[in-house]
Amino acid sequence: MSLTPQADQDTPADQGGRHGGGRRRGGRGADSKRRRRRALRWSATVLSVVILGTAGAGYLYYQHLNNNIQKGQRSSGDSKAEKTQPNAAGQTPLNILVIGSDSRNSAENVKLGGSKDNVGNKPLADVQMLVHLSADRESAAVVSIPRDTRVDIPKCADPETGDTYPATNDIINLSLARGGAGCTLATWQNLTGVYIDHWMMIDFAGVVKMADAIGGVEVCVKQGVWDRPLPRVPGGSGLKMTKGTKKIEGKQALQWLRTRHAFYSDLGRAKAQHMYMNSMIRSLKEQNAFTDTGRLMNLAEAATNSLKVSEEIGSVKKLYDLGMQLKTVPTDRITMTTMPTVEDPQDRNHLVPKGADAEKIWSMIRDDVSFDKGGSKDSKKTTDTAEATKAPTHADDEMGVVVQNATQSSTLAPVIGRAHTISQLLLQKGFAKATADTSAALAEDKTVVRYPSADLEGDAQRVAKSLGIPMSSVKKSTDVSGVTVVVGADWRSGTTYPKQSKPKAGDVPESADAINGSDSGQCMDVYEPYRWEA
Structure with a gap:
């Protein structure tokens, strides 16, 4: 449409009519109609310009937000976890790993985090949380792992430098320096057996930006706190606040999230972080931040400038869609927890997963069982009693089966002879080609049967059923060349596989220190040396 209304110029007859030199057409009524038509055409022209202009500005702003987002490879390490199968309604749970980096590789981060000696070093993953959104999107669970927990870190390749790092056994926060966030994700998958869909990472400066955009979050301490260096304990976050409830934002929010000594330990720090996250979620819901355009734009600007995400969610639309899915969960159906741990027998300053309690947490995540009692109906039927779905390719006495001993765990020594015991059991059951692998002991929390290719799936299911x-x-798994029984730490004795009890909704171990999202009465106890009165 032309911006100049050429079609509305007067005809000679019209001109003559107006000046008295010709006959008027149609009289006053026709003139009025023409004027209305001209006005409508002008309105349509102006409206089209406005729409195109605002659409262009909107598109440019959308591209601006997209360009803000930093992206990285989803996984950069060896991992065996498989994506969760859909439930009966075709729904699948969503798992997102949230990583807090201690990077000092910018002036802003050095100013906020101190320790100039670490400038140029590869960052460590000081905060790690798995956010699990149930398949029906009616509940959510968050599980933290303290940074000094010793775990198996797989072989990883750094996608930015191409450097390759061999598998190792060390504290989990080192995983970020051995292949980026993708290595941390692979480490979590191997530890938990949970397939993780995406990761998000934020540094010190990003936390401050997000805290400012949110507009403050209420936290509480039972005593005044000042987390500062003491004679024999260097460091400290700098957090200084009087007792009671207070709204914090910006740098003070970062100090709260980093405080460790004043909250007794890394376990206390995780609890303080959970309190902050619950309070933040409640605040966002109360403020209608997801429907208030102005607030949403501020949050979008801060989030896209603050986050680095796995490449498959590296757009504003995909991040917004994720936010909308999380928004649907009521606060009383959100549960914050920490993986149960015990002191590391090799180093009292470190932790290791607490056997059955830790496995129960991961089992609930894998089976999509809600952490709160509101989910009495499991959103995903577990497959522990499922039947084999594939017919075997070989007869029992023709199947090649290898048995491996993986009864070792972070807290338990391997049980000598388990591979031999179970291979003998298979021989008695008619699997004439079953053999024991006598190589070095492996470590698996749960017994698994692995197979390398689709043609051997039925054979693997047949072996599993017989045991x-x-x-x-x-x-x-591509780690095996044939059907392989890996006897895990859950089967350390006997020849009958121990019956696995199905976890129930809300049956979270006490050692997980669970906090419900609607609990606004939580308040942190302060370690006595760091108590402070104004």
């Missing part, structure tokens, strides 16, 4: 191992523990 009483659930079908959910039959996994495809």
Whole structure:
């Protein structure tokens, strides 16, 4: 449409009519109609310009936000975890790993985090949380792992430098320096057996930007706190506040999230972080931040400038869609927890997963069982009692089966002879080609049956059924060349696979220190040396 209304110029007859030199057409009524038509055409022209202009500005702003986002490879390490199968309604849970980096590789981060000696060093993952959104999107669980927890870190390749790092056993925060966030994700998958869909990472400066955009979050301490260096304890976050409830933002929010000594330990720090996150979620819901355009734009600007994300969610639309899914969960159906741990027998300054309690947490995540009692109906039927779905390719006495001993764990020594015991059991059951692998002991929390290719899936299921191992523990893996029974720490004795009790909604171990999202009465206790009165 032309911006100049050429079609509305007067005809000679019209001109003559107006000046008295010709006959008027149609009289006063026709003139009025023409004027209305001209006005409508002008309105349509102006409206089209406005729409195109604002659409262009909107597009440019959208591109600006997209360009803000930093992206990285989803996984950069060896991992065996498989994506969760849909439930009966075709829904799948969503798992997101949130990483807090201690990077000092910018002037802003050095100013906020101190320790100039670490400038140029690869960052460590000081905060790590798995956010699990149930398949029906009606509940959510968050599980933290303290940074000094000793775990197996797989072989990883740094996607930015190409450097390759061999598998090692060390504290989990080092995983970020051995292949980026993708290595941390692979480490979590191997530890938990949970497939993780995405990761998000934020540094010190990013936390401050997000805290400012949110507009403050209420936290509480039972005593006044000043987290500062003491004679024999260097460091400290600098957090200084009087007792009671207070709204914090910006740098003070970062100090709260980093405080460790004043909250007794890394476990206390995780609890303080959970309190902050719950309060933040409540604040966002109360402020209608997801429907208030102005607030949403401020949050979008801060988030896209603050976050680095795995590449498959590296757009504003995908991040917004994730936010909308999280928004649907009521606060009383959100549960914050920390993986149960015990003191590391090799180093009292470190932790290791607490056997059965830690495994129960991961089992609930894998089976999509809600952490709160509101989810009495499991959103995903577990497959522990499922039947085999594939017919075997070979007869029992023709199947090649290898048995490995993986009864070692972070807290338990391997049980000598387990591979031999179970291979003998298979021989008695008619699997004439079963053999024991006598190489070095492995470590697996749960017994699994692995197979390398689709043609051997039925064979693997047949072996699992004969041993009483659930079908959910039959996994495809490129780490094996044939059907392989990996006897885990859950089967350390006997020849009958121990019956696995199905976790129930809300049955979270006490050692996980669970906090419900609607609990606004939480208040942190302050370690006595760091108590302070104004």
